[in-house]
Amino acid sequence: MHPSGSQHPRARLRLRIPAPEPHHDIPSPVASWTGTTGTRAQGSNMDNPLDRTTLSTITLLESRLLRIEHLLYGPTASHPPPQHGSAVRKLGELERRFSVMLSHVRVYGELLKIYMSHPDFFHAPSPSEPPWQLSIDALRSIVLASASTFPSTLSSLTAIKDSPIPDTSESAALISMTERMRAIEATQVAQASDMAELRRRSEAVMRSWYEGSVLANSRFMADAESRVERVERQVRRRERVMEEEKVI
DSSP: OOOTTOOOHHHHHHHHSOOOOTTSOOOTTHHHHHTOOSSSSSOGGGGSHHHHHHHHHHHHHHHHHHHHHHHHHOTTOOOOOOOSOOHHHHHHHHHHHHHHHHHHOHHHHHHHHHHHHOGGGTSOOOTTSOOTTSOHHHHHHHHHHHTTHHHHHHHHHHHHHHSOOOOHHHHHHHHHTHHHHHHHHHHHHHHHHHHHHHHHHHHHHHHHHIIIIIHHHHHHHHHHHHHHHHHHHHHHHHHHHHHHHHHO
């Protein structure tokens, strides 16, 4: 069974693996597929360029499929050696193995669907080729919108080209100061650590002074004020009693 939404496995294989040119040499497995026994007595039909191209394409298809199976299943995956048979039978066997792989590895099927719908994700187009998703009018509008930046870009590139190359002695002097710069960096790190320690100690001193002096004085003043208030209340109460006694 093929995954839903995916194209025919044989079509995918043909799209991903172009047939070799007719002048290429025939791979070694071709002899076993033609049914020969090591001699060319029964393989006279292999002189046809179309036959050579067909068998070479099938060989490349199987090698690509074996490589994918090795990546997905590991080196333990094994397949029986190719049997004598026609090209149609070999293609059917490759299609069956490809279908089994897609049914067992769902992620690979999803990747194939993404590749078929968005091939640019895997193979970026050449910068000299315009995007195939855009129409001629869209490309024209993009070019016209960016036309005003061409002179400024050209002048910037010209200025960069005319800029003199710095003297190598300055670069050599800067490189020779690398060890000194590293020592300065280490000194800065040590100073930062010392400053952090000083901040921590200053915070501890300020907390001790605040808790030992300021808070203690505040508590003393609050206690004194409360005692003064109590004395004032008693004095006013005593004065009121004395005034009442005078009236009587």
